[in-house]
Amino acid sequence: MGSYSEFHRRSIEQREAFWREEASRVHWHKPFSQVLDYSRPPFARWYVGGETNLCYNAIDRHLAERAAQKALIWISTEVGEEKSYTFAELHAEVQRVAAMMQALGVGRGDRVIIYMPMIAEACFAILACARIGAVHSVVFGGFAASSLAARIDDARPRLMITADGGSRMGKSVLYKALVDESIRLAKSPPEKVLIFRRGLDPKLQMVAGRDVDWAELAPKHAGARVPCVWLESNQPSYILYTSGTTGQPKGVQRDVGGYAVALASSMERIYCGRPGETMFTTSDIGWVVGHSYIVYGPLIAGMTTIMYEGVPIRPDAGVWWKIVQDHKVSVMFSAPTAIRVLKKQDPAYLQKYDLGSLRYLFLAGEPLDEPTHVWISEALHKPVIDHYWQTETGWPILSAVPGVERTKLKFGSPSFPVYGYDLRLLRESDAADAEDNEKAVVAIVPPLPPGVMTTVWGDDERFVKTYFTTFAKKMVYATFDWGIRDAEGYYFILGRTDDVINVAGHRLGTREIEEAVNMHPNIAECAVVGVADPLKGQMPLAFAVAKNATGLEAPENRKRLEKEVMETVDRQLGAIARPRAVHLVTLLPKTRSGKTLRRAIQALAEGRDPGDLTTIEDPGALEQLKNALAAA
Ligand code: ATP
Ligand code: MG
Numbered sequence: 001m002g003s004y005s006e007f008h009r010r011s012i013e014q015r016e017a018f019w020r021e022e023a024s025r026v027h028w029h030k031p032f033s034q035v036l037d038y039s040r041p042p043f044a045r046w047y048v049g050g051e052t053n054l055c056y057n058a059i060d061r062h063l064a065e066r067a068a069q070k071a072l073i074w075i076s077t078e079v080g081e082e083k084s085y086t087f088a089e090l091h092a093e094v095q096r097v098a099a100m101m102q103a104l105g106v107g108r109g110d111r112v113i114i115y116m117p118m119i120a121e122a123c124f125a126i127l128a129c130a131r132i133g134a135v136h137s138v139v140f141g142g143f144a145a146s147s148l149a150a151r152i153d154d155a156r157p158r159l160m161i162t163a164d165g166g167s168r169m170g171k172s173v174l175y176k177a178l179v180d181e182s183i184r185l186a187k188s189p190p191e192k193v194l195i196f197r198r199g200l201d202p203k204l205q206m207v208a209g210r211d212v213d214w215a216e217l218a219p220k221h222a223g224a225r226v227p228c229v230w231l232e233s234n235q236p237s238y239i240l241y242t243s244g245t246t247g248q249p250k251g252v253q254r255d256v257g258g259y260a261v262a263l264a265s266s267m268e269r270i271y272c273g274r275p276g277e278t279m280f281t282t283s284d285i286g287w288v289v290g291h292s293y294i295v296y297g298p299l300i301a302g303m304t305t306i307m308y309e310g311v312p313i314r315p316d317a318g319v320w321w322k323i324v325q326d327h328k329v330s331v332m333f334s335a336p337t338a339i340r341v342l343k344k345q346d347p348a349y350l351q352k353y354d355l356g357s358l359r360y361l362f363l364a365g366e367p368l369d370e371p372t373h374v375w376i377s378e379a380l381h382k383p384v385i386d387h388y389w390q391t392e393t394g395w396p397i398l399s400a401v402p403g404v405e406r407t408k409l410k411f412g413s414p415s416f417p418v419y420g421y422d423l424r425l426l427r428e429s430d431a432a433d434a435e436d437n438e439k440a441v442v443a444i445v446p447p448l449p450p451g452v453m454t455t456v457w458g459d460d461e462r463f464v465k466t467y468f469t470t471f472a473k474k475m476v477y478a479t480f481d482w483g484i485r486d487a488e489g490y491y492f493i494l495g496r497t498d499d500v501i502n503v504a505g506h507r508l509g510t511r512e513i514e515e516a517v518n519m520h521p522n523i524a525e526c527a528v529v530g531v532a533d534p535l536k537g538q539m540p541l542a543f544a545v546a547k548n549a550t551g552l553e554a555p556e557n558r559k560r561l562e563k564e565v566m567e568t569v570d571r572q573l574g575a576i577a578r579p580r581a582v583h584l585v586t587l588l589p590k591t592r593s594g595k596t597l598r599r600a601i602q603a604l605a606e607g608r609d610p611g612d613l614t615t616i617e618d619p620g621a622l623e624q625l626k627n628a629l630a631a632a
Contacts, residue, residue: 004405005489011419011449019046019420019450023257026300027061027265028052030256036447042468042475043455044447046258047092047233053235055131056228057260058299059094062087062275069276070304073327077310077319078167079198079511083120090127092223097121097128097192099224100217102161104192108133108229110158110317111239114285115139115148115179117166118309121196122285125161125434125559126295131231133229134158137251138241140286141166142385142592144614145178147249149185149294154251154457155239157190165200169311172200180207182376224280232255239457240288242391243593243615250466251457252288253390260300262395262420262451267301267401270387270396270418273331275302280323281333282308287593289364293333303331312338317345321353328357337594339376340525342412357538357541358382364389367493367511367593369518369525370412377411388414388493392467394451397421397444397479398491412515413490413500420449424476425483428497431471434485439494439509443476443601444485482509499598501530501538506576508600513540513579515574522547527588528579529602541605542579543625545586558584583628589613589621605629 007124011018012291016035023032032050059071067088075082085093106112113132116122122138131134137155139148152160158185166173176195183189184525196214197204206213231237239258241249267273271293279298284309300307306327312320320342342349360383361376368386377384387399398414400407407415417423417558423432425440444466456463468480495511502508513528526544533539544565551557562582569578589597593616600610604625616622 004401004407007401007404008417008419012422015447017360019261022265022450023047023050023261026052026057026257026260028257029056032233036449041130042446042448042477043191043460045234045262045454046255046450050233051230052233052257052260053130053133053228053230053298054256054300055094055127056297057264058127058130059091060228062092062302065395065625066276066302071299072120072123072305072307073278074307075309075323076118076167076309077314078170079309085120085544090124092370093124094118094127094131095224095226096218097124097220098131098226099221100194100214101128101134102132102226103217103221104159104194104212106132106134106159109135109235110532111135111137111155113137113152113155113157113160115141115160115162115175116196116285117141117163117173117175118284119163119196119198120307121163123156123295123307126285126291131226131228133231135236135238137241138286138291139241140284140592140615141173141175142286142615142617145181145185146179147612147614148182151241151249151315152182152186152190153188154241156188157581159192159194159612160190162195162200163196163200164204165273167200167309169314174201176201176204180205186366199629231256234323234454236454236457238291240291240391243287243591243595250462251453251459252453253457254451255454258450258452258454259394259470260297262449263297264300264416266395267297267303270399270401271297271331271333271362272403273298273301273303276329277330278304278306278325279331279333280306280320281331281334282312282320282338283333284593287573288389288394289333292394311342313345316349318349318352319341321350321355324355324358325353330357330359331362332358332360333362333364335594336363336368337366337590338370339363339368343372343375344524347379355380355382360385364396365593366411367495367514368414369515371518373411383409385409386412386414388481388491392453393448394453396591397423398493399440410490413492415490418492425485426471426474427474431474431476436485436487439482439484440492441470441497442477442479442481443470445476448477482511501540503530503538503540503576504536508540508573508577509541512573513542513569513577516577517542517565517579517582519572520568523565525588527596527601529597529598529605531580531602531605532582539580542582543585543588543601545584545588546584549586552584581632583625583632585621585624585628587618587621587624589625590617591615592617603626
């Protein structure tokens with residue numbers, strides 16, 4: 001991989017020259033005076049003194065050339081609607097919402113919590129905040145009232161924007177009622193709540209003096225012209241709380257200029273998206289992927305972006321591929337969990353549509369196991385690029401970078417460190433660089449590149465303490481993930497550093513055991529956790545979902561499959577890693593972003609309280625787990 005490795009090296013060794021060039025991809029109202037100020041490690045300030053605006057780069061800048069091009073296509077298979085907005089129309093909608101927000105007292109630096117389903121108005125609200133210099137904090141619609149209240153108290157918003165409801169699998173999910181509850185729980189609630197009504201909650205109650213009906217306010221601001229507020233590059237653009245998979249969510253704060261540059265650069269170099277083309281990212285605006293690659297990234301790149309409300313298998317498992325065909329999607333971005341859902345459906349759905357426009361499918365969010373990677377690559381006949389990143393980083397850390405060089409892909413590997421990241425694998429014991437094929441902590445030597453979080457909202461000290469103090473000897477950013485690099489320089493993520501179990505003195509990653517379980521041809525997916533064992537300290541315990549469950553009602557067939565799975569693990573990793581038991585279930589407990597709730601599974605398996613489960617996708621999964629454990 002000659003030329004990419006050269007490119008990467010230059011991004012580190014000639015950091016400022018490199019990022020000065022990349023900065024020319026965005027519009028600067030006022031040029032920056034310094035590329036990087038790193039006088040207060042580990043805080044990196046990019047493009048000091050430069051003034052820009054994310055909304056200007058996403059919309060206004062394109063008006064001369066693309067006013068009539070579609071900017072946003074909203075598709076809901078939940079309510080059976082589709083609507084599109086050209087750049088000119090999006091410009092008008094965003095200015096109207098910006099004017100509405102100003103009328104409700106929102107100004108530069110004020111926080112606005114957006115708690116909305118996947119509707120176009122959510123995108124308008126995000127861009128309107130950016131336009132007037134307000135700091136948005138989008139909270140994923142799946143969070144419960146108490147989680148929302150905690151975020152309200154941390155962000156102290158002047159305004160909250162919500163909708164009456166969303167829809168999932170044809171069932172209404174009430175948002176406004178939950179917002180009411182969260183405001184009751186919060187210590188510092190906003191004065192105003194703006195509500196977009198879709199007609200999903202006939203019993204909706206407006207609170208006098210606080211609640212404002214979008215439909216009443218909007219006509220007063222039709223045709224509004226609201227200029228972009230120019231912000232110094234290091235002003236906050238938004239706060240986004242991490243998923244909370246491993247603990248208390250952290251308020252990730254992002255800047256303006258560095259983020260704009262990182263997105264503009266990655267859209268071309270990583271995603272190979274071209275102006276005028278269409279990108280389809282199946283995530284949710286409540287997650288970082290939605291911020292970067294549903295809303296800001298594609299628009300900054302002059303692309304059409306698709307916002308999708310619905311699931312991948314309704315009305316049938318071909319719905320996403322139909323969207324790719326109908327809208328000539330060239331770049332698609334999804335998550336391994338969705339692909340595993342599709343893997344359980346009839347593969348014929350993938351052959352039904354013309355996918356000729358599609359160049360790449362990118363996947364991120366959790367480990368992409370090799371069998372799933374192979375399956376989707378073969379089904380699509382397109383390169384499927386696994387890439388690894390975090391809410392904290394805002395854009396990929398490990399990825400193939402086909403816009404620079406089309407390197408060979410390896411199944412199960414998110415390829416190489418992305419340019420700008422001085423990525424290291426460090427030994428946990430002494431922070432020394434690990435050898436090839438040696439498992440170690442994935443770390444980044446600061447300064448962190450543009451686009452990555454600048455601090456924890458309101459708490460610089462927590463930023464330093466949380467991310468930069470893992471190693472006593474070196475101030476490096478810890479990802480809290482294990483990784484390994486092979487002799488060809490390809491990286492593999494082996495799971496989180498807190499997902500390690502200790503079996504009779506052997507340290508085993510639960511991810512490795514999961515990979516081994518997945519090697520069984522009839523296993524679709526699994527979760528492995530460590531449970532306390534009086535003899536060995538800890539033992540792995542597996543919960544697995546069969547691809548084909550025919551005949552598995554019979555105890556002897558279940559026993560046979562369980563035994564085969566154990567033998568598969570023996571062959572792959574040795575008997576030391578063999579699970580104490582393999583429980584067959586039809587569903588794993590996951591967050592709505594597809595992350596397996598290992599902490600909760602482990603707690604249940606050890607008979608402890610599973611804690612806050614508000615982000616769980618389907619509570620039925622927990623019931624199954626409990627039943628399986630009780631029957632054992
Ligand atoms: P919290 O930090 O609050 O516990 P979280 O880590 O789940 O929540 P995210 O930032 O959404 O929140 O997730 C990032 C994590 O997801 C990574 O640190 C990694 O563990 C996992 N991940 C993301 N992409 C990949 C990938 N391609 N391969 C393996 N793991 C991935
Ligand atoms: Mg994390």
